[in-house]
Amino acid sequence: MEHTVQDEQMQLIIQRLHKLQHDLSEEITGLREMLAEVGGDREQFDTSERSDALQQRNMAKANVMLSERRLHLVEAALRRIDEGDEDFGYCRSCDASIPFARLSVRPESPLCMSCQQQQEVR
Ligand SMILES: [Zn+2]
Structure with missing residues (x-):
């Protein structure tokens, strides 16, 4: 069966996915720890330090959400590859093959x- 993504390229993609999974998990753990720290001892901040801390906290929260969403996609992609999903490398929405340049x-x-762009506009 003809596949747009070659085996070697597939190995590379799997490696990237595993690295992403690892990096994102670490990032989420780090951000969570930071959130826990910023959350404590709140009374010790004066007003300006406190609003900085709040801002930092909100940013960290947003980053956790983004990273978690990405991690979720990474894990779903790994699962699809694991299950030998022939559709991996093809667009979920329009079935076009996704170029290796983008997959990498x-x-x-x-x-x-x-x-993807259409989805982001929405
Ligand atoms: Zn598409």
Whole structure:
């Protein structure tokens, strides 16, 4: 069966996904620890330090959410590969094959570039 993504390229993508999974997990753990620290001892901050801390906290929260969403996609992609899903490398939405160049940059994305952009506009 003809597959757009070659075996070697597939190995590379799997490696990237595993690295992403590892990096994202560490990032989430780090951010959570930071959130726990910022959350404590709140009374010791004066007003300006406190609003800085709050801002920092909100940013960390937003980052945790983004990272968790990405980690979720990474894990879903790994699962699809594990299950020998022939559709990996094809867009979930329009079935177009996703070029390796894109897969190597965003291996977790189940969508081709144009579908992704459409989704982001929405
Ligand atoms: Zn598409």
